[in-house]
Amino acid sequence: MLQKQSRHYWLLKSEPSCFSIDDLKRSPKKIASWDGVRNFQARNLLRDQIKPGDGVLFYHSSIREPAIAGLAKVVSDGYPDATALDPKSEHFDPKARPDHPIWFMVDIQYITGIDPPITRETLRFHPDLMDMDVLIKGNRLSVQPVTPKQWKAVLNIAGIFDPL
DNA sequence: GCCAACGTTGGC
């Protein structure tokens, strides 16, 4: 039986002063752990939904012009977030245990930067992107699903052939 | 720096 391929796409939010697309590019093998997520809804996506090969829109938040600043791909399944178990980490959670990790992370790998980055204004006026979750006022989820149509539209704007 | 929106906490 042929199985329908099910690649998914995600938007991951980060404050560039904390971790930027350039930081990802500079990481060993251009791979970094998406750790420190402390929201249950986002945790569930990291633990259960996000799979190796999925596409990632890397979004820079909390800056003057928040924007999609690059592309990455998921290169691991969800696995326990080590920072929750490390008392020295600012993301330490005293309730987490090795056999009860609570929090999960995935590894992502840099594909390309998008320059100029795709601003919220551009997203807002594009017919295929105006209904993105990230544009909804008050949506603070740092891991958001993206539709294949939205993924394609972003690639179009950036002038990039689908790298996945 | 403001403030709306949201998630979490804790008293009851």
Place this chain on the structure above:
DNA sequence: GCCAACGTTGGC
């Protein structure tokens, strides 16, 4: 298990 208070996020 409700809900008010609180802290945080994040665009503007």
